[in-house]
Amino acid sequence: MSEFFRALSIAGAAQPAPRPDLGPGPMERALEVVGAVNSFLNNIVWGWPALILLAFVGVFMTCRTRFFQVSHFGHWIRETIGAVLRKDVSGHTQDKSISQFQALCTALAATVGTGNIAGITTAVTLGGAGAIFWLWVSALLGMATKYSEVLLSVKYRERNVLGDWVGGPMYYIKNGLGKNWKWLGAVFCVLGGLASFGIGNAVQVGNITDSINTAIQSFVPAAADHQMVINIVVAVILMAVIGVVLVGGIKRIGEVTEFLVPIMSIIYIAACLVVIALNVTKVPTVFGMIFQGAFTPAAVTGGAAGVGIKTCITWGVKRGVFSNEAGLGSAPIAHAATSETNPVKQGLYGIFEVFMDTIVICTLSGLTLLLTLDASTLNYGVPGSTALNAMALGTVFGGKAGALIIAIGLSLFALSTVLSWGLYGTRCWEYLLGEKAVKPYQIIFTLVVIISATMDLSLAWAIADTLNGLMAIPNLIGLILLCPVVFKLTREYFDNEKRLRK
Numbered sequence: 074m075s076e077f078f079r080a081l082s083i084a085g086a087a088q089p090a091p092r093p094d095l096g097p098g099p100m101e102r103a104l105e106v107v108g109a110v111n112s113f114l115n116n117i118v119w120g121w122p123a124l125i126l127l128a129f130v131g132v133f134m135t136c137r138t139r140f141f142q143v144s145h146f147g148h149w150i151r152e153t154i155g156a157v158l159r160k161d162v163s164g165h166t167q168d169k170s171i172s173q174f175q176a177l178c179t180a181l182a183a184t185v186g187t188g189n190i191a192g193i194t195t196a197v198t199l200g201g202a203g204a205i206f207w208l209w210v211s212a213l214l215g216m217a218t219k220y221s222e223v224l225l226s227v228k229y230r231e232r233n234v235l236g237d238w239v240g241g242p243m244y245y246i247k248n249g250l251g252k253n254w255k256w257l258g259a260v261f262c263v264l265g266g267l268a269s270f271g272i273g274n275a276v277q278v279g280n281i282t283d284s285i286n287t288a289i290q291s292f293v294p295a296a297a298d299h300q301m302v303i304n305i306v307v308a309v310i311l312m313a314v315i316g317v318v319l320v321g322g323i324k325r326i327g328e329v330t331e332f333l334v335p336i337m338s339i340i341y342i343a344a345c346l347v348v349i350a351l352n353v354t355k356v357p358t359v360f361g362m363i364f365q366g367a368f369t370p371a372a373v374t375g376g377a378a379g380v381g382i383k384t385c386i387t388w389g390v391k392r393g394v395f396s397n398e399a400g401l402g403s404a405p406i407a408h409a410a411t412s413e414t415n416p417v418k419q420g421l422y423g424i425f426e427v428f429m430d431t432i433v434i435c436t437l438s439g440l441t442l443l444l445t446l447d448a449s450t451l452n453y454g455v456p457g458s459t460a461l462n463a464m465a466l467g468t469v470f471g472g473k474a475g476a477l478i479i480a481i482g483l484s485l486f487a488l489s490t491v492l493s494w495g496l497y498g499t500r501c502w503e504y505l506l507g508e509k510a511v512k513p514y515q516i517i518f519t520l521v522v523i524i525s526a527t528m529d530l531s532l533a534w535a536i537a538d539t540l541n542g543l544m545a546i547p548n549l550i551g552l553i554l555l556c557p558v559v560f561k562l563t564r565e566y567f568d569n570e571k572r573l574r575k
Contacts, residue, residue, distance in 0.1 A: 111536050118542035121383075124390050127400045130549050131214025134221050137560055142216035142424050145567075152418065153177070153425040175327035176411035177422045178334040179493050180404040181429065188396035189430065190341075190483050191280055191459050193438040198457035200388030201374045202359070203366025205439040207389025212431035215399030216424045221552055221559045223423035225249065226405030227416040228558065234508050237323055240409025241497075242402035243504045246551040249558065254551075259505060261402060261547040264540050266501035266514075270521050271537020273494020277487035278525035282307050284459050288480035291463075291473045301527065308526035311488065316519045319495045323410045326496050330489055337485035338434065344478050345437035348469045352444040359443045374453040394545075397430045401541065402548030406497050417566040441465045459483060491522075 117123065135142070142149070171179070196204040222242070229248040230240030243258030250257075282304045289296045289303065296303065318329050349356065366373035370385045398404050404426065413419045442451065445465040451457065459479055467475030495518055502510040552559075 108532055108535070111532070111539055115535065115539045115542070118539050119387070119391050121387075123542060123545070124387065126549055127211075127218075127390070127394060127545065128214060130400060130552055131211075131218045134217035134552070134556065134559070135214055137556065138217060138220075138563055141220065141563065142213065148570075149421040149424050152421050171323060171327035171410050171412065173411050173413045173419060173422060175331045176408045176413075176419070177426060178330040179323075179327050179407040179410075179496065180422075180426055181330070181334050188392060189434045189486060190438055190462050190479065192392045192395055193435050194442060194457040194459065194461050196388045196392035197439055197442055198451055198453055198455060198461070199380065200385040201366045201370040201380050201453060202362040202439075202443055203364075203368065203370050203373065203385045204389035204392070205363045205436065205443075206367035207386045208393040208431060208435055208439070211390040211393030211399075212397060212427050212435075215393065215397050215431070216427045218552070219397070219399040219404065219423035219427050220420045221423075221556070222399075222402060222405040222548070223408040224416040224420035224559055224562060225552070225555055226409040227411065227413065227419045228562065230409040233503065235322075238410045239406075239500055239503070241406035241500060242548040242551055243501070244409070245405075245555060246547065249555045250551065257547045257550065261544060262501035262504045264544045264547075265403065266498050266505065268537055268540035268544060269494045269498030269501070270518065272541045273497065274491055274518060274521050275525040276537060277491045277494075278308065278311060278522050280459070281311070281484045281487045282526050284476075284480040284483040287460060287463060288473075288476040291476040304526040305523070308523045311491070311526070312519050312522045314488070315491055315495065315522060316515075318492055319499070319515045319519070323496060326492055327410070329492060333485055333489045337482060337489065338429075340478070340485075341482040342434065342437060344466055344470070344482070345441045348441050348466060349437070349444060351469055355444050356440070359440060362443060363439075374448065380454050393431055393435070395538075395541070396435055397427045399427055400545045400549055400552075402544055402551075403494070403497050406500050407493060415566070417562055438462065445469075 193205075193208075196208065200207075225245040226240040226242075229245035230238050231244060231248065233239045242261045246258040246261070247255045285307055286296070286300050286303055318325050362373045367385065367389075368382065370380050370382060374380045394400060404423070408419055408423065411419050442461060442465050445468040446461060450464070451461065463472070463476040463479040465475070466478050467473075469475075470478065495515065498518060499511055499514060502514045
């Protein structure tokens with residue numbers, strides 16, 4: 074907002090006379106209180122209790138499904154990415170549902186976002202190289218959690234008044250546990266609906282404008298004096314795109330993400346692989362740093378302030394969950410719209426989603442940083458930014474090209490995330506208030522884009538992070554209570570697979 078007023082003064086507005094410093098006003102004090110309360114809640118939500126709960130559900134589902142994500146690796150790879158070219162998986166549907174591949178892309182569009190680039194940079198700079206190890210652990214357990222979420226979302230979905238398939242935690246809580254539990258689904262929707270404005274909108278738009286400004290300034294340094302103008306232009310373009318896509322409903326979202334996700338993934342993955350290939354001799358050393366740093370962070374970070382084992386684990390798991398959203402209950406909302414009728418078959422895409430998002434893309438981001446930047450550049454203990462990602466790619470492609478790759482990759486990642494979270498928020502408010510709430514929500518969601526691009530929303534982002542974590546609580550309760558359904562359907566599916574093979 075201060076930049077906005079400075080822009081007005083340049084245009085000829087009179088400068089107000091300086092006033093004596095009277096200390097923080099009522100609004101500033103109120104914001105300080107809100108910030109303090111949110112910080113307290115955030116430490117709980119993303120602290121040991123919540124991380125233990127997430128880990129418990131992941132371990133429980135993993136053990137009870139007999140390490141399904143590992144023991145049946147070949148099967149779910151064959152039935153997901155191996156089946157993409159089949160018409161029944163990736164072909165366009167005639168009704169209001171979307172194909173399995175479109176459902177996967179819509180869910181991946183939300184998970185493959187800023188967390189895969191900016192989030193991993195933060196995890197590495199604040200948690201050390203060892204945070205990547207705990208990221209892998211969270212992904213391995215998250216595969217079982219996401220599989221269970223997606224399975225239940227298809228099992229207990231229903232048609233809305235428009236004939237669309239709708240599902241997610243609110244529906245499998247209500248339809249699986251009974252109407253007496255409907256309130257728990259409502260709690261999830263309130264948290265998810267509010268989080269969509271922050272984690273699914275403000276954070277993404279803020280990262281888009283930051284990365285675009287960084288790229289432009291690498292070519293035109295003087296553009297630093299015109300950031301507000303650039304932000305407004307970007308925001309207007311984003312508003313137009315987001316508005317048109319959201320109005321088109323789940324079918325249009327599926328079609329757009331089906332196009333965006335493969336393109337953005339290929340561009341970013343290819344760039345990272347080139348950097349890794351040219352630094353391949355350092356790969357064993359970096360993996361050594363990751364495994365050593367997972368248990369003795371100081372050995373890698375040089376004893377940087379605040380980077381201990383607790384911080385290392387917290388940032389690894391936290392960024393893993395933030396990125397792949399396993400346990401949060403958001404992605405099942407997209408998967409519920411699939412044309413697939415077998416819950417287990419769609420659940421396999423939940424496993425692949427975590428694998429692709431965290432094991433592949435997040436790992437590539439982490440390796441690219443650790444292979445190219447030394448400890449002094451990473452500056453352990455201080456939050457990193459996407460400038461480090463651009464710098465890492467710049468060691469191979471040049472500074473300007475590195476910034477451009479990050480700007481394109483991050484912009485596409487973040488845009489697709491906004492579109493998917495627009496769907497998630499729509500379904501949450503629809504569940505709470507009915508079809509009449511959909512259009513007003515989508516209008517407000519689109520308008521938030523311009524606010525996000527032109528104001529400092531640090532507190533809003535922090536609150537959104539807390540809401541994002543709180544979403545997991547009602548969802549995890551539902552998963553634990555409905556786990557017998559997951560185990561039963563999984564057992565029946567593989568018993569049938571065995572009979573077909575005989």
